[in-house]
Amino acid sequence: MNAYLDFEKPVAQLEARIADLRSSAQSDQVDISAELARLEQKSAALLETTYSSLTPWQKTQVARHPKRPHFRDYVQYGFADFMPLGGDRLYGDDEAIMGGFAKLDGRRVMLIGHEKGHDTESRLRHNFGMGKPEGYRKAIRLMELAGRFGLPVVTLVDTSGAFPGVEAEERGQAEAIARSTEACLALPVPIISVIVGEGGSGGAVALAASNRVLMLEHAVYSVISPEGCASILWRTAEKASEAAQAMKVTSSDLLSLGVIDGVVPEPVGGAHRDPETAADRLTSRISEELAQFDGRTSKEIVAQREERFLNMAR
Amino acid sequence: MNWLTRARNALPFLGKRDTPDNLWTKCPACQEMLFTKDYEENLSVCPKCDYHGRIGADRRLALLLDEGYEVLSQPDVREDPLKFRDTKKYTERLKQARAANPHRDAFTAAAGTIDNRPAVVGVQDFGFMGGSMGMAVGEAFCKGAEEALKRRCAYVVVTAAGGARMQEGILSLMQMPKATVMTRRLKEAGLPYIVVLTDPTTGGVTASYAMLGDIHIAEPGALIGFAGQRVIQDTIREQLPDGFQRAEYLHRHGMVDMVVDRHELKGTLADLLEYLEPAEAA
Numbered sequence: 001m002n003a004y005l006d007f008e009k010p011v012a013q014l015e016a017r018i019a020d021l022r023s024s025a026q027s028d029q030v031d032i033s034a035e036l037a038r039l040e041q042k043s044a045a046l047l048e049t050t051y052s053s054l055t056p057w058q059k060t061q062v063a064r065h066p067k068r069p070h071f072r073d074y075v076q077y078g079f080a081d082f083m084p085l086g087g088d089r090l091y092g093d094d095e096a097i098m099g100g101f102a103k104l105d106g107r108r109v110m111l112i113g114h115e116k117g118h119d120t121e122s123r124l125r126h127n128f129g130m131g132k133p134e135g136y137r138k139a140i141r142l143m144e145l146a147g148r149f150g151l152p153v154v155t156l157v158d159t160s161g162a163f164p165g166v167e168a169e170e171r172g173q174a175e176a177i178a179r180s181t182e183a184c185l186a187l188p189v190p191i192i193s194v195i196v197g198e199g200g201s202g203g204a205v206a207l208a209a210s211n212r213v214l215m216l217e218h219a220v221y222s223v224i225s226p227e228g229c230a231s232i233l234w235r236t237a238e239k240a241s242e243a244a245q246a247m248k249v250t251s252s253d254l255l256s257l258g259v260i261d262g263v264v265p266e267p268v269g270g271a272h273r274d275p276e277t278a279a280d281r282l283t284s285r286i287s288e289e290l291a292q293f294d295g296r297t298s299k300e301i302v303a304q305r306e307e308r309f310l311n312m313a314r
Numbered sequence: 315m316n317w318l319t320r321a322r323n324a325l326p327f328l329g330k331r332d333t334p335d336n337l338w339t340k341c342p343a344c345q346e347m348l349f350t351k352d353y354e355e356n357l358s359v360c361p362k363c364d365y366h367g368r369i370g371a372d373r374r375l376a377l378l379l380d381e382g383y384e385v386l387s388q389p390d391v392r393e394d395p396l397k398f399r400d401t402k403k404y405t406e407r408l409k410q411a412r413a414a415n416p417h418r419d420a421f422t423a424a425a426g427t428i429d430n431r432p433a434v435v436g437v438q439d440f441g442f443m444g445g446s447m448g449m450a451v452g453e454a455f456c457k458g459a460e461e462a463l464k465r466r467c468a469y470v471v472v473t474a475a476g477g478a479r480m481q482e483g484i485l486s487l488m489q490m491p492k493a494t495v496m497t498r499r500l501k502e503a504g505l506p507y508i509v510v511l512t513d514p515t516t517g518g519v520t521a522s523y524a525m526l527g528d529i530h531i532a533e534p535g536a537l538i539g540f541a542g543q544r545v546i547q548d549t550i551r552e553q554l555p556d557g558f559q560r561a562e563y564l565h566r567h568g569m570v571d572m573v574v575d576r577h578e579l580k581g582t583l584a585d586l587l588e589y590l591e592p593a594e595a596a
Contacts, residue, residue: 162521164541164549169559170567174520174540181494182526201478201487202521202540209491223478223487223518228545233400233480247483248396257395259484309491314391314453 005061011050011269014043047269054218056250057241060226062218063197064160067272069279070129071098071115071156074196077279079104079111085142087134091171094135096127096163097207099142104154105287110146112139112207113156116197129198130163133176136206140176140183143191152290153184153191155207160225162203177206184209185305188298192289194264194282195219195251196271211305212289213259215251216282217266221259222249258312262289341365343535357576366533366576368513370415371422371437374472378435378580383426386434388418389457391449396483404481407443415442419450420475423458425465429584432467434458438474440514445475447519448482452489455523459496463503466592470583472510473524477517490522497526504593508586510579511538511561511570529586530570531579532561538570 004012018039025032054062062068075082084100086093099112116129139155146153162173184191184207193208199221215221222229226244227237234242248254251263264285271278293301339350343365353360357377358367375383398404412418420442425434436458438445445451455471462469478486500507509527511520514537521540532538539559547554557563561573574582 162540164545166546166550166552166554166558169539169541169546172525172567172569175525175569177521177540178490178494178523178525181491181522182498185491185494185498202490202518205487205490206521209494221484223483224480229480243400246396246398246400247480249484254484257485259488306495309488309495310456312485312488312492314449 003066005058005065007054007058007061008047008050011043011047014039014046018043044268051218051269055241056220056244056248056253057226059218059250060198060220060240060244062270062272063220065270065272066118068197069271069275070118070158070197071113072118073275074113074156074279074282075102075111077276078283082111086138088137088141090137091134094127094132094138095125096129096131096159097135097139099139101151102154104283104290107287107290108151109290110142110151110153111156112142112153113196114159114203114207116158127163129159130161131159131203131206132163132165132168133171133173136162136173136176136180139207140180143180143183143187147187147189150189152189152293153187153210154286154290155191155193155210157193157195157199157204157208157221158197159200159203160198161200162206174202177202180206181209185309186302187305188301190290190293190296190301191305192286194286195221195260196282200225209305209309211293211301211308212261214262214264214285214289215254215260216264216271216278217251218270219251220244220249221251221254222247342367359576364534364575366513366535368440368474370441371417371439374437374439375422375424375435377576378470378472378583379424379426379428379433380430383424383435385422385424386454386457386461388422388450389453391453394481395449395485396481398481398483400481407481411443415439417442419448419454420445421447421451421454421458423454423461425461425467428468428470428580428587431584431587432465433583433587434462434465434467434469436469436471438472438519440474440476440512443479445473445519446477446479446486447475447489448479448486449489451475451479452486452492455489455493456496459500459507462505463499466503466505468506468508468587468590468592469500470508470510471523471527472512473515473519474512475515475517475519477519487518490518493523494526497523501528506587506590506592508583508590510583511564512536514538516540516542516559525569528590531582532564532570532573533576533579534561534573536561538564 079102102111114129117123117126191210193210226240230239230243267274341360344363423436
């Protein structure tokens with residue numbers, strides 16, 4: 001059963017009709033295969049046109065879709081032998097940010113990313129993908145480990161933002177994010193980041209100060225949530241759609257601004273309709289990007305990353 | 315402006331009086347009425363309650379650097395790359411901010427000496443669009459760092475900002491890693507980088523160059539944090555603890571080295587620089 005977004009209503013109605021026809025076909029013995037095929041084609045075409053012209057606000061909703069694949073799904077479909085590692089050795093383990101060794105097309109990598117969870121229980125456990133200082137400090141620890149052992153780092157970014165809470169502030173949320181960004185920039189190995197869902201502000205960039213930054217087609221990446229921006233600049237969160245439009249949050253916008261290096265196309269109707277294909281495309285693109293750094297020295301890798309950010313946004 | 319002044323200024327034959335408005339300053343913290351002249355001579359610190367008021371870039375530079383410092387020119391950056399418009403055009407907001415401020419954007423750096431020790435000082439001015447960090451701020455921060463690298467001297471940065479400049483969208487977020495490239499270069503070159511956190515320093519500024527100093531100094535009472543208090547309150551639905559996100563609170567939680575009164579700031583920086591002599595490049 002799909003969870004439909006508001007703008008998918010026409011698709012939902014068609015798919016409901018198809019389902020109805022199917023069940024009545026079984027009882028009535030009438031041949032409706034022609035009609036079914038026609039409707040299915042219509043529904044697929046509608047889905048394709050709907051998803052080829054999503055507004056920035058609609059994309060934001062797709063990026064936050066409850067069924068959207070997250071870190072664990074990509075690990076399952078796209079990586080082999082994931083060995084999760086835990087803890088920041090300072091305070092605790094934060095499951096909003098996961099990380100560990102993994103193999104990507106046979107290549108050993110350090111895989112780090114936000115996990116939002118997929119039902120109430122797991123969402124609570126992963127704190128909806130909102131990292132705390134101990135999560136970012138775990139990421140720092142794992143990045144440094146990867147650097148020492150020559151393992152390239154892959155990060156999957158998917159967070160509405162770092163956790164805003166009293167304890168997070170007390171334990172130095174800002175410092176942890178700043179140090180995590182610094183750790184990305186200091187890596188002697190390549191680091192490739194993909195915004196797979198929401199790239200929410202500092203909590204996202206802390207894992208994405210990378211040699212290559214990619215986005216899934218319907219992911220969004222922004223300095224503040226559209227609601228947050230709207231409530232500050234328009235003084236009402238109801239203008240979120242306008243704010244999403246004005247801030248330029250989509251993969252195509254960010255590609256033309258030079259902030260990201262590439263867009264990974266999603267299956268028609270979004271990654272949630274076919275997580276396996278989405279994961280395949282994602283990992284093969286990451287492999288291609290990593291291969292470009294083969295044979296490069298640490299110095300070259302660091303320099304390329306530094307220039308990327310120094311020359312950007314001038 | 316009170317109603318009397320307003321009424322008076324509205325009368326065409328009387329002419330505007332500019333004195334009554336700024337002869338007195340009300341302390342925003344204790345509400346005490348202070349002679350503006352006395353308040354400013356006291357470095358905009360309330361003599362009654364020690365509230366540290368916000369001051370602009372020029373006053374801050376004059377306060378920290380010895381006479382004869384050189385203000386670095388503001389770097390050129392793309393203007394309004396997103397053609398951003400909320401209830402007002404971003405270009406309009408910029409124009410207004412520039413009309414009310416001697417500088418073109420919110421970060422001004424100068425090279426000189428602090429008690430005869432060479433230093434580059436960068437100052438973020440909350441008075442310019444809330445000190446917000448966009449491309450101009452990021453670029454000016456980097457330019458200040460480059461100047462310190464060139465002169466092989468300390469880089470002192472005085473922060474004040476609500477956060478990133480939303481009108482520049484993702485490009486403002488990209489200033490965080492960009493500034494961090496430069497703090498790393500200072501470190502690698504063996505040069506000290508000292509951050510002075512002033513009221514308020516929040517959001518993306520705190521979560522990048524404001525928290526990467528070798529030494530963190532905060533002014534008394536300064537609001538310093540990552541998330542906004544309203545956002546936190548909406549998340550946890552409880553009262554925030556007393557003094558939450560204030561300088562003294564951060565000091566207790568190990569995020570700043572010291573809380574220093576504005577009158578002692580220059581002397582403290584000079585004392586620190588005596589210990590943090592530029593090392594040989596690594």
